[in-house]
Amino acid sequence: MKSELELRGVQQRFHARGVADGYITAVDDVSFKLLASPPQIVSLVGQSGSGKSTIARNVLGLQKPTAGSVLYGGKDIFKLNRAEYDAYRRDVQPVFQDPYAIFNPFYRVDRVLWKAVKKFKLASTRAAGLQLIEESLKAVRLEPENVLGRYPHQLSGGQRQRIMLARVHMLRPSFIIADEPVSMLDAQVRKHFLDILLDFQREHGMTTLFITHDLSTVYYLGGEVMVITKGEIVERGSVATVMHEPSHPYTKLLLDSIPQPDPDKRWTTRIQVDELEHLDDNTLGDATKPEAPII
Amino acid sequence: MPMRILRAVLRTIRNSRRLAMGLVILGVLVLVALFSPLIAKAIGGGQDPIELAAYDKWQVPGPSHLLGTDQFGRDVFAMVVKALAVSLQIGAIAGVISTVVGVIVAFVAGYKGGWIDNVLSTFTGILLVIPTFPLLIALSAYAKNVSLFQVGVMISIFAWPFAAKTIRSQVLSLRTRPYVDLARVSKARDLEIITTELLPNLLPFIGVGFASSALGAIFGLVGLEIIGLGPGGVIDLGQIIYSAISTGALTLGAWPMFVVPVGLLTLLFAALNMVNIGLEEVYNPRLRGVAGE
Ligand SMILES: Nc1ncnc2c1ncn2[C@@H]1O[C@H](COP(=O)(O)OP(=O)(O)OP(=O)(O)O)[C@@H](O)[C@H]1O
Ligand SMILES: [Mg+2]
Numbered sequence: 088m089k090s091e092l093e094l095r096g097v098q099q100r101f102h103a104r105g106v107a108d109g110y111i112t113a114v115d116d117v118s119f120k121l122l123a124s125p126p127q128i129v130s131l132v133g134q135s136g137s138g139k140s141t142i143a144r145n146v147l148g149l150q151k152p153t154a155g156s157v158l159y160g161g162k163d164i165f166k167l168n169r170a171e172y173d174a175y176r177r178d179v180q181p182v183f184q185d186p187y188a189i190f191n192p193f194y195r196v197d198r199v200l201w202k203a204v205k206k207f208k209l210a211s212t213r214a215a216g217l218q219l220i221e222e223s224l225k226a227v228r229l230e231p232e233n234v235l236g237r238y239p240h241q242l243s244g245g246q247r248q249r250i251m252l253a254r255v256h257m258l259r260p261s262f263i264i265a266d267e268p269v270s271m272l273d274a275q276v277r278k279h280f281l282d283i284l285l286d287f288q289r290e291h292g293m294t295t296l297f298i299t300h301d302l303s304t305v306y307y308l309g310g311e312v313m314v315i316t317k318g319e320i321v322e323r324g325s326v327a328t329v330m331h332e333p334s335h336p337y338t339k340l341l342l343d344s345i346p347q348p349d350p351d352k353r354w355t356t357r358i359q360v361d362e363l364e365h366l367d368d369n370t371l372g373d374a375t376k377p378e379a380p381i382i
Numbered sequence: 383m384p385m386r387i388l389r390a391v392l393r394t395i396r397n398s399r400r401l402a403m404g405l406v407i408l409g410v411l412v413l414v415a416l417f418s419p420l421i422a423k424a425i426g427g428g429q430d431p432i433e434l435a436a437y438d439k440w441q442v443p444g445p446s447h448l449l450g451t452d453q454f455g456r457d458v459f460a461m462v463v464k465a466l467a468v469s470l471q472i473g474a475i476a477g478v479i480s481t482v483v484g485v486i487v488a489f490v491a492g493y494k495g496g497w498i499d500n501v502l503s504t505f506t507g508i509l510l511v512i513p514t515f516p517l518l519i520a521l522s523a524y525a526k527n528v529s530l531f532q533v534g535v536m537i538s539i540f541a542w543p544f545a546a547k548t549i550r551s552q553v554l555s556l557r558t559r560p561y562v563d564l565a566r567v568s569k570a571r572d573l574e575i576i577t578t579e580l581l582p583n584l585l586p587f588i589g590v591g592f593a594s595s596a597l598g599a600i601f602g603l604v605g606l607e608i609i610g611l612g613p614g615g616v617i618d619l620g621q622i623i624y625s626a627i628s629t630g631a632l633t634l635g636a637w638p639m640f641v642v643p644v645g646l647l648t649l650l651f652a653a654l655n656m657v658n659i660g661l662e663e664v665y666n667p668r669l670r671g672v673a674g675e
Contacts, residue, residue, distance in 0.1 A: 149563050176569050183560045191561040193582040206569045
């Protein structure tokens with residue numbers, strides 16, 4: 088299916104107290120288009136409060152913009168008929184920032200995967216569903232037996248975030264809306280995660296809107312980038328161009344604020360890469376912070 | 383789903399000794415209440431031990447009447463057991479009504495937000511600040527010879543806003559959780575989100591809502607009765623205490639008529655509060671002595 092996702096003049100205002108006119112404009116006249124083919128990675132970069140998450144919520148249909156529209160296949164996502172809505176829901180899927188809060192603490196983690204199987208009718212029998220779930224977990228380099236049947240607080244952040252990727256893998260959407268998916272992961276797990284996203288693009292033809300405040304991940308992913316500040320997109324282009332010849336002063340500022348490595352200073356204790364490799368599922372699993380079961 | 387809830391409840395109970403204690407005491411009281419007809423039969427041996435003039439009046443506690451008899455010659459033990467059942471029933475009726483109404487109002491207000499929330503919250507707020515006790519006194523003037531169920535309903539009118547208020551604030555905080563968003567992009571409808579994502583996490587709060595309104599109802603009624611304003615036709619623990627006071631039972635050596643109902647009410651109070659505190663301990667980990675699981 089060839090589809091496209093387009094934001095046309097999206098504006099989002101929120102009522103706020105203590106502001107001059109009683110509201111703040113979180114997103115201001117934002118327009119851009121994401122194409123399903125060829126699959127691309129488009130990063131949206133900006134500092135905290137610039138309106139990135141709000142855009143993600145608009146695109147996901149979780150928040151209706153005050154003005155402008157979000158179009159899926161040329162139609163406003165808030166005016167889709169039943170069949171179109173189903174297609175849109177399946178085709179546009181999120182990965183959120185906080186791998187802790189994304190799971191309902193009341194249920195085992197399997198539930199989000201089974202929900203996907205059932206709601207989107209991915210399999211007709213339980214066995215087929217389970218097979219699908221296990222395949223997808225393996226695709227994101229998780230061992231099914233290590234994660235299935237566990238509660239969220241028994242898994243590491245990296246594991247949980249990869250379960251969300253497994254969910255995406257099962258659904259095979261054309262578009263992944265990833266809102267700071269790696270900001271709460273450590274460096275090694277982060278690279279792991281980004282590699283999976285790149286795999287998804289290559290192997291399954293998924294287009295990702297990658298939201299971040301971290302330019303190094305943008306650099307790693309490549310593709311296109313849009314720079315947002317105060318709700319407005321001020322610069323867009325290929326990562327190489329924007330990184331090397333920024334045209335907007337804000338982009339320059341952002342680039343300058345990356346800490347530059349100082350070759351004269353060296354880490355006193357060096358971390359071996361193969362040491363980190365072992366920090367996979369099990370070690371991280373045990374190191375999770377104990378969280379209170381809600382009930 | 384029900385199995386899951388049951389398992390969660392068991393997990394919660396294992397995590398809190400107070401909660402377990404409270405539930406055990408409550409369970410024993412409920413059992414006694416359930417068996418009250420049998421107990422009455424055993425005492426009466428064929429005749430009704432709480433009939434007027436069933437026995438001689440003002441008998442002191444002894445082998446045939448463990449707690450003696452009252453001013454009308456009724457067996458106090460049988461009366462107290464029956465009254466306990468009545469008190470518990472009133473608590474249960476008022477608790478269920480207040481909790482159900484409170485939960486519904488809280489969910490509609492909290493989940494839908496906007497003007498609906500404004501209207502409902504204002505209404506709840508008004509009911510909350512109305513001085514309940516004087517109103518109940520006024521109401522009871524019209525409520526001579528009401529049924530047990532009517533008493534429960536009357537009291538729950540004033541009890542549900544408390545449940546609604548606590549639960550609404552929880553709904554407000556839960557509905558913006560990312561897992562609710564995830565459910566929405568998984569095509570879950572509002573009602574499904576409320577029942578499967580929010581409600582299970584609110585069970586402890588609902589438990590607290592139930593326990594507090596039951597407690598409030600039982601003791602609200604006792605309060606009315608002690609000052610002689612109880613609705614007639616319903617004999618609960620408070621009614622027995624009132625008649626013990628008004629007949630001067632204590633001076634006649636019929637102390638069990640006063641002491642036993644007071645003791646039972648104290649026990650009930652302690653049990654319901656232990657349930658409350660225990661639940662609070664579990665859902666608010668900062669209050670917990672040791673981390674669970
Ligand atoms: N539901 C809401 N109600 C009121 N204001 C909101 C709401 N959601 C977001 N805002 C405001 O909109 C602005 C943009 O928020 P947004 O979450 O989109 O920023 P962000 O770029 O994602 O920031 P961060 O990097 O910290 O996640 C902020 O000023 C925020 O306070
Ligand atoms: Mg954000």
